[in-house]
Amino acid sequence: MSTFTKVLDRWLTVTTAAAIIVMMLHIVTHALTRSLFDAPIYGTNEIVEYWYLPIVALLGIPAAQLQKEHITVTMAIERAKPATAAVFTVFACLLGALVSIAFAWFGLSKALENTAIGSTADVSAVITWPVYYLVPVVFVLLAVLYILDAVAILRRRTEAGEQQ
Numbered sequence: 001m002s003t004f005t006k007v008l009d010r011w012l013t014v015t016t017a018a019a020i021i022v023m024m025l026h027i028v029t030h031a032l033t034r035s036l037f038d039a040p041i042y043g044t045n046e047i048v049e050y051w052y053l054p055i056v057a058l059l060g061i062p063a064a065q066l067q068k069e070h071i072t073v074t075m076a077i078e079r080a081k082p083a084t085a086a087v088f089t090v091f092a093c094l095l096g097a098l099v100s101i102a103f104a105w106f107g108l109s110k111a112l113e114n115t116a117i118g119s120t121a122d123v124s125a126v127i128t129w130p131v132y133y134l135v136p137v138v139f140v141l142l143a144v145l146y147i148l149d150a151v152a153i154l155r156r157r158t159e160a161g162e163q164q
Helices: 003-037 044-066 082-117 129-163
Strands: none
């Protein structure tokens, strides 16, 4: 694992854990103030729904890619020769990068739309438009990770070919 991926993995893990902890503290404080003082924290449900949960869910996507924890079907490449398996895997990485870039582009257009209208939560004045920018950032990052995986596979194949 390169220094970039190690730092990124650490950052994603710490940021996601912090978001979960802050979310839990927010919810517990809301429940306590509502029960004990009959004074709930304004917009807690909206903040959880539109801020905390998207952060946790979206940051989990590149984290799973970094840690190789996505579900993979290896039936086709297990039976193939190593060179053929490498070609299929590189193709899958490039396809994943292209799909990720498409999601990023779509996410950016939605983020710009929500910024233009000043998007807020459904029934409250809690602003939500900044969170929409997390979608393009995460999917561009995922595309970069797919490309790095493809490059690593090609380097391993080149090094293995030179040693033979």
